[in-house]
Amino acid sequence: MTSVRTRFAPSPTGPLHMGGVRTALYAYLFAKQHNGQFILRIEDTDQNRYVPGAEEYIIEALTWCGIIPDEGVGFGGPHMPYRQSERKEKGYYRQYADHLINTGHAYIAFDSTAELEAIRKEAEAAGNHNWQYDNHSRLSMTNSLTLSAEETAKRMANGDAYVIRLKVEPGTTVSFTDMVRGDVSFDSNLVDDKVMIKADGMPTYHLAHIVDDIMMEITHAIRGEEWLPSAPAHILIYQYLGLADKMPQYAHLPLLLKPEGNGKLSKRDGDRLGFPVFPLEWKDPASGEISSGYREKGYYKDAFVNMLAFLGWNPGTEQEIFSMDELIKAFSFERVHKAGARFDPDKAKWFNEQYLRQQPEELLAEKFVLQMKQKLGNDDARATMPFATAAARLVKDRIYFEHEMIGMSTCLFESPTTYDEKVVAKRWNDKAKTFFAALPAQLNTVSDFTAENAKLAFEQLAAQQELKPGDVLQMFRVLLSGQGSGLDLFGMIALLGNEEVNKRIGAGRAALNK
């Protein structure tokens, strides 16, 4: 039995959409589950749409996600080159196309784009919305079927522009078994004569992916649902080639839909709704426009991959957190949902939160030290592991992303400049004033300034003054941080230290008593 070989074949027309990443992920998971190979092929047959940097972006994005190709552009392999423009130079596609012509399954067509456009317009005006170049119309067009062999040869020798079209035989039902959809069938009468080789000599997707899949021994072709309508043409090509036995199994994946409204998820949605649609940040080379990326937004790659895997697939158990290895074991196309999946940015954040919670404390502390150094300067005494570890413990459960640590802990580094008015209005009374006048001295009696000891001292003083801790606790927080809510109060106090706490109490009293 030959080994499973899947491929991801994007065209370098811009940054890789997260839907594309999911397609790559499923193809990768399936290949790895079967100890097979995952191949990255670049489909750059449309010279007009080529975007510089896109190819590098694709490779970097897949690499970041841990979806590492075994073969492909940037990775080498036994089927080089893996870029279709280069494979075209080798004559691969033309060879297959000529074979199809020689066996009567394809023909040369001279009709120009402008002519076709005119015909479509005319048909449209006559109420025919579905004119296509097919078995109904091809005999009234200018092609090697309607021209004599001599005339055709003459035109070609003349350098007249022509394309090679597939000659679809009418009257059959084309059916195949899709890995996610089951049996699907089409009427060949309705399949158009697809262009396989364009006037510029480049193959179209339809021919190119088949030739490459055959040559690269692809066993499973995994792609988006948008390809389903052209699947019958692809199956016919395999049949006409006499290579139906080489045809991979197809899997058409459901599309990713907008979080709200209609249609598939697009670049615009991210900009509009404030979440990334791309794995990595992308700067459009032409417009300079920047699209945000999951990596730059602070998502863990594992969380991103986990989230993506669950958009349209689920394991059938209640487990939601999956490592790549677990995904490889659990994945199956039978469990891919058939309907499009509406993307939910909240759930994406939730996944990241879960991964954040799982992070080892030490790792978080290391990142925190870096953030502190950036904010406070390299030499700041607080930007060290012991302090950062304690601080990380304080903020960890209140954030979705690592980069939020520093912002969540502002009160550890900055004295308040304003004080929560609501709390002040309610709690800054005579008793509180007396209490906080005495508190610094009380705190000075604490020899080991831990959270527990500071709390004890605080409660003692409150008891002495016949106050419930609740009467002055929130005010204490406001004096220290300016805010009515925030990090665990005594945890924060321990980190601030006796001296800083007293200083802030003093500053706060001065400000509020003015």
Add this chain to the structure above:
RNA sequence: GGCCCGUUCGUCUAGGGGUCUAGGACAUCUCCCUUUCACGGAGGAAACACGGGUUCGAUUCCCGUACGGGCUACCA
């Protein structure tokens, strides 16, 4: 318009003839914990698109309708 695919809580989904008084997760609400907030815990509200069949019995099978999506290029 034509063709193809789809349709379970707001969202992602489980379930594929009786076990469904339809399960989980996100979001939302309530309560508990807590000085607060968050975390955590407990609980609530919330869905089988509709109409016909088939069947003793349909969320589950079939057919229609509606709705959604995709495709309809010498783009992928």
